[in-house]
Amino acid sequence: MSSxxxxxxxxxxxxxxxxxxxxxxxxxESRRRNMGRASAGKLLKETCSYIKSLKREVEDLSERLAAxxxxxxxxxxxxxxxxxxxx
Amino acid sequence: MHREISPGNPNPNPNPNxxxxxxxYFLHALARIQQDVAxxxxxxxxxxxxxxxxxASMAVAAAPRRMAWSRALLRRLRRRSASPRRKTITxxxxxxxTERQEDELRRLVPGGRRMDLCSLxxxxxxxxxxxxxQVSLMQWVARSISx
Numbered sequence: 336m337s338s339x340x341x342x343x344x345x346x347x348x349x350x351x352x353x354x355x356x357x358x359x360x361x362x363x364e365s366r367r368r369n370m371g372r373a374s375a376g377k378l379l380k381e382t383c384s385y386i387k388s389l390k391r392e393v394e395d396l397s398e399r400l401a402a403x404x405x406x407x408x409x410x411x412x413x414x415x416x417x418x419x420x421x422x
Numbered sequence: 423m424h425r426e427i428s429p430g431n432p433n434p435n436p437n438p439n440x441x442x443x444x445x446x447y448f449l450h451a452l453a454r455i456q457q458d459v460a461x462x463x464x465x466x467x468x469x470x471x472x473x474x475x476x477x478a479s480m481a482v483a484a485a486p487r488r489m490a491w492s493r494a495l496l497r498r499l500r501r502r503s504a505s506p507r508r509k510t511i512t513x514x515x516x517x518x519x520t521e522r523q524e525d526e527l528r529r530l531v532p533g534g535r536r537m538d539l540c541s542l543x544x545x546x547x548x549x550x551x552x553x554x555x556q557v558s559l560m561q562w563v564a565r566s567i568s569x
């Protein structure tokens with residue numbers, strides 16, 4: 336990664352490393368544990384994997400909410416919950 | 423969760439990372455989707471509408487922080503028709519594994535292709551937090567209406 340040219344050429348390796356460790360801290364604990372000795376490459380890989388799993392969760396939850404909402408009758412207590420949260 | 427607006431605290435939303443704006447947006451969107459009882463809608467369509475609402479609410483929540491990924495995502499959502507992707511093939515030297523990972527990250531983060539590396543890493547961190555918050559929100563809604 337240090338050999339990668341950047342468009343401006345002004346970004347220092349220190350800054351990159353700082354951003355990388357900050358990114359590492361945003362990964363959930365379980366993923367950080369599996370990483371072992373963190374290298375830039377491993378971190379990028381783990382980050383990509385994490386983003387993909389989060390997007391899958393959004394997808395699954397969307398389907399789940401669609402199913403739950405379809406079984407809700409318009410005057411059910413559940414519908415009331417949603418409405419009351421918007422008041 | 424609300425604080426008084428005073429000279430000492432001009433920002434009514436004390437935590438700029440709070441999902442509040444996106445939270446309201448998402449619930450409003452869900453209510454709109456629910457009220458739309460057109461029976462001819464295929465069951466898959468509802469799920470897709472909810473997913474779009476999820477990403478829109480994430481982008482809305484991030485808008486005050488002026489994140490590039492948020493603007494890119496909103497642009498993508500506003501494009502009604504799927505515009506064909508420019509498929510420019512550039513021959514480069516064989517990439518290292520790290521460079522391929524970086525390319526993948528650029529594909530995953532909205533607007534990632536246009537960013538310099540530094541911005542990409544910053545935007546990724548923010549995008550991750552918003553995704554995780556949106557997932558929590560949706561889990562909470564699912565729990566609330568299934569109990």
